[in-house]
Amino acid sequence: xxxxxxxxxxxxxxxxxxxxxxxxxxxxxxxxxxxxxxxxxxxxxxxxxxxxxxxxxxxxxxxxxxxxxxxxxxxxxxxxxxxxxxxxxxxxxxxxxxxxxxxxxxxxxxxxxxxxxxxxxxxxxxxxxxxxxxxxxxxxxxxxxxxxxxxxxxxxxxxxxxxxxxxxxxxxxxxxxxxxxxxxxxxxxxxxxxxxxxxxxxxxxxxxxxxxxxxxxxxxxxxxxxxxxxxxxxxxxxxxxxxxxxxxxxxxxxxxxxxxxxxxxxxxxxxxxxxxxxxxxxxxxxxxxxxxxxxxxxxxxxxxxxxxxxxxxxxxxxxxxxxxxxxxxxxxxxxxxxxxxxxxxxxxxxxxxxxxxxxxxxxxxxxxxxxxxxxxxxxxxxxxxxxxxxxxxxxxxxxxxxxxxxxxxxxxxxxxxxxxxxxxxxxxxxxxxxxxxxxxxxxxxxxxxxxxxxxxxxxxxxxxxxxxxxxxxxxxxxxxxxxxxxxxxxxxxxxxxxxxxxxxxxxxxxxxxxxxxxxxxxxxxxxxxxxxxxxxxxxxxxxxxxxxxxxxxxxxxxxxxxxxxxxxxxxxxxxxxxxxxxxxxxxxxxxxxxxxxxxxxxxxxxxxxxxxxxxxxxxxxxxxxxxxxxxxxxxxxxxxxxxxxxxxxxxxxxxxxxxxxxxxxxxxxxxx
Amino acid sequence: xxxxxxxxxxxxxxxxxxxxxxxxxxxxxxxxxxxxxxxxxxxxxxxxxxxxxxxxxxxxxxxxxxxxxxxxxxxxxxxxxxxxxxxxxxxxxxxxxxxxxxxxxxxxxxxxxxxxxxxxxxxxxxxxxxxxxxxxxxx
Numbered sequence: 001x002x003x004x005x006x007x008x009x010x011x012x013x014x015x016x017x018x019x020x021x022x023x024x025x026x027x028x029x030x031x032x033x034x035x036x037x038x039x040x041x042x043x044x045x046x047x048x049x050x051x052x053x054x055x056x057x058x059x060x061x062x063x064x065x066x067x068x069x070x071x072x073x074x075x076x077x078x079x080x081x082x083x084x085x086x087x088x089x090x091x092x093x094x095x096x097x098x099x100x101x102x103x104x105x106x107x108x109x110x111x112x113x114x115x116x117x118x119x120x121x122x123x124x125x126x127x128x129x130x131x132x133x134x135x136x137x138x139x140x141x142x143x144x145x146x147x148x149x150x151x152x153x154x155x156x157x158x159x160x161x162x163x164x165x166x167x168x169x170x171x172x173x174x175x176x177x178x179x180x181x182x183x184x185x186x187x188x189x190x191x192x193x194x195x196x197x198x199x200x201x202x203x204x205x206x207x208x209x210x211x212x213x214x215x216x217x218x219x220x221x222x223x224x225x226x227x228x229x230x231x232x233x234x235x236x237x238x239x240x241x242x243x244x245x246x247x248x249x250x251x252x253x254x255x256x257x258x259x260x261x262x263x264x265x266x267x268x269x270x271x272x273x274x275x276x277x278x279x280x281x282x283x284x285x286x287x288x289x290x291x292x293x294x295x296x297x298x299x300x301x302x303x304x305x306x307x308x309x310x311x312x313x314x315x316x317x318x319x320x321x322x323x324x325x326x327x328x329x330x331x332x333x334x335x336x337x338x339x340x341x342x343x344x345x346x347x348x349x350x351x352x353x354x355x356x357x358x359x360x361x362x363x364x365x366x367x368x369x370x371x372x373x374x375x376x377x378x379x380x381x382x383x384x385x386x387x388x389x390x391x392x393x394x395x396x397x398x399x400x401x402x403x404x405x406x407x408x409x410x411x412x413x414x415x416x417x418x419x420x421x422x423x424x425x426x427x428x429x430x431x432x433x434x435x436x437x438x439x440x441x442x443x444x445x446x447x448x449x450x451x452x453x454x455x456x457x458x459x460x461x462x463x464x465x466x467x468x469x470x471x472x473x474x475x476x477x478x479x480x481x482x483x484x485x486x487x488x489x490x491x492x493x494x495x496x497x498x499x500x501x502x503x504x505x506x507x508x509x510x511x512x513x514x515x516x517x518x519x520x521x522x523x524x525x526x527x528x529x530x531x532x533x534x535x536x537x538x539x540x541x542x543x544x545x546x547x548x549x550x551x552x553x554x555x556x557x558x559x560x561x562x563x564x565x566x567x568x569x570x571x572x573x574x575x576x577x578x579x580x581x582x583x584x585x586x587x588x589x590x591x592x593x594x595x596x597x598x599x600x601x602x603x604x605x606x607x608x609x610x611x612x613x614x615x616x617x618x619x620x621x622x623x624x625x626x627x628x629x630x631x632x633x634x635x636x637x638x639x640x641x642x643x644x645x646x647x648x649x650x651x652x653x654x655x656x657x658x659x660x661x662x663x664x665x666x667x668x669x670x671x672x
Numbered sequence: 673x674x675x676x677x678x679x680x681x682x683x684x685x686x687x688x689x690x691x692x693x694x695x696x697x698x699x700x701x702x703x704x705x706x707x708x709x710x711x712x713x714x715x716x717x718x719x720x721x722x723x724x725x726x727x728x729x730x731x732x733x734x735x736x737x738x739x740x741x742x743x744x745x746x747x748x749x750x751x752x753x754x755x756x757x758x759x760x761x762x763x764x765x766x767x768x769x770x771x772x773x774x775x776x777x778x779x780x781x782x783x784x785x786x787x788x789x790x791x792x793x794x795x796x797x798x799x800x801x802x803x804x805x806x807x808x809x810x811x
Binding site: 300301303304312 | 780786787788795796798
């Protein structure tokens with residue numbers, strides 16, 4: 001309606017996008033004095049004056065839009081006038097042709113009941129304290145739904161608007177200030193380097209800032225950008241806003257990440273994970289986001305929205321999305337059900353085709369370039385990173401070296417890394433058990449799926465090798481402790497373990513009787529060890545399948561079992577030296593595990609090739625369980641060793657004391 | 673199209689149960705509870721071979737005159753139970769399998785969420801969405 005009549009009167013086509021329509025109709029209702037459809041010329045004149053254009057351009061505008069001809073401002077004329085005002089403010093000549101250009105909305109300073117001022121483009125500001133924006137409060141009067149959406153944007157743009165608001169605005173600012181400070185707490189953290197802080201301080205008492213400062217210190221929520229930062233941010237945001245024009249401000253406005261926010265998020269990401277291309281693990285992210293004091297179900301929902309590739313970790317873009325959602329939520333925005341298109345990772349990485357973003361892709365040239373760089377880095381590093389995830393030790397060292405944040409974080413990361421491995425082998429299992437084709441269909445993934453699936457496939461092989469080649473000595477004596485720790489599970493598939501080395505004298509050399517005991521026992525130990533191995537072998541043989549490589553040694557030791565079992569039992573009962581009973585027990589476990597591990601490889605040829613993959617996975621799982629059990633056993637063994645050593649130490653101390661007292665007694669005699 | 677969908681934890685308490693609201697929900701809760709016995713029986717019967725060859729999809733657990741109950745167990749002993757109407761003869765085994773697969777995938781996603789503690793009631797909107805998609809759409 002407006003457009004055609006506007007066209008008719010102005011002789012050209014103008015098209016208003018929805019924002020302009022809304023804004024203009026708001027202004028229209030503002031200026032409407034009566035119901036005749038004509039606008040009150042005084043109000044219109046006031047509006048024009050407020051646009052801060054020189055009077056001759058105002059006259060020109062009136063002339064061009066056709067109102068002069070008509071003698072009044074009808075709706076179409078008004079709209080054309082507004083467009084011309086916008087054109088004039090952006091520096092375009094006041095002609096009808098300029099109406100067709102993509103213009104920002106016209107700026108009006110100091111309007112009461114003014115609809116959102118969010119569309120004002122920013123002028124690189126002088127940092128003077130201006131009136132706090134009453135926009136939210138007064139705007140809410142006429143524009144409640146828009147204001148809700150735009151408060152977020154308000155807070156962003158309010159600094160831009162500051163210089164435009166005349167000081168008389170300040171009195172009305174006090175009521176909305178408290179919710180604003182409350183809401184803008186995380187915001188102020190972002191913009192504390194930006195003028196906002198300075199403006200807030202100067203405008204208000206320092207009390208809200210003190211609150212913010214207090215909030216900031218315990219929450220540990222971020223670094224304070226330096227003073228150069230705001231200038232840079234402002235310039236870039238100004239630049240960006242100019243580029244974007246009106247297309248930027250769609251309904252997803254609060255869901256669009258600005259440059260400043262992006263820088264802030266980048267800093268936060270770096271504090272958690274210095275490599276921008278790497279992933280933040282779920283638990284790390286959880287701890288971080290829990291600090292934002294949002295309720296857990298909401299955080300859970302935010303996670304669901306932002307972890308697009310469903311890998312339990314956040315890439316940089318996912319992190320930004322999540323952070324942005326949290327900030328939005330803290331500012332009072334309801335969480336969306338689905339991810340807004342502007343927050344989707346595809347938005348930041350336009351190389352992938354996500355069709356919705358097509359139309360908004362062009363204006364955000366500056367923004368996209370930076371993001372493109374990030375995204376390419378992201379993707380390449382993520383792909384490189386994910387295949388390396390399954391490698392246990394490398395990752396641990398990498399992570400711990402990367403994590404310069406602190407021991408705590410490093411430990412958390414290590415823990416999480418190991419935990420990540422826990423679900424990792426499980427994760428390949430369910431999709432593996434599904435038909436791989438069905439999995440593709442039922443699990444639509446984003447671009448990162450290919451890399452993740454590759455990583456998953458690669459994840460199957462790496463977990464298998466580590467347990468296998470580890471050959472341990474069965475004895476965790478002081479010499480071999482290191483080896484035990486390094487090698488973990490003694491998954492000796494090669495068969496018979498080499499005879500253990502002679503037991504070194506554990507107690508100090510001063511304890512001669514003990515030493516003799518030990519040396520006596522060592523040959524028995526040697527024989528015992530294989531004996532116990534045999535014993536368990538015999539036991540295991542019933543349940544397990546063929547173990548050809550163990551038949552030979554077993555037959556050799558078979559006849560001597562009975563003798564040795566007797567002697568070993570005596571040893572166990574007689575030993576004051578606690579280590580002897582330990583060794584056989586420990587030895588027993590290893591062949592047990594060895595036996596358990598031999599069934600799987602022996603069972604390998606049996607199942608059909610179709611099930612080999614399942615076998616692999618089950619074997620991995622079993623191996624991991626083995627490893628866990630081994631570690632637990634070694635832990636138990638070591639604690640026992642420790643307690644016994646402590647006892648020995650006490651004994652030795654007592655002996656030393658007695659010896660010293662004897663020496664003291666003898667010394668006077670010797671001197672005389 | 674299912675009439676009732678339930679997710680039951682390893683310790684046999686429900687993590688998530690949802691049925692078509694028009695009917696008596698208690699009846700479905702009871703049905704699911706009794707089906708747990710059948711599930712246990714099925715998974716213990718394959719226990720000999722270390723349980724790894726056990727297929728996750730258990731199939732038809734038991735038919736009543738009104739309903740058919742299907743079961744699915746994950747490797748971590750989390751059970752999914754779907755109750756469908758007996759009159760719905762067009763529902764094939766493959767479709768049931770695909771429903772379970774979708775449930776399993778969705779459940780995995782929920783588990784991957786670091787804010788979800790295993791053992792908690794499932795409160796994920798995405799999961800709810802998937803389940804709603806599978807339920808009978810009654811007006």
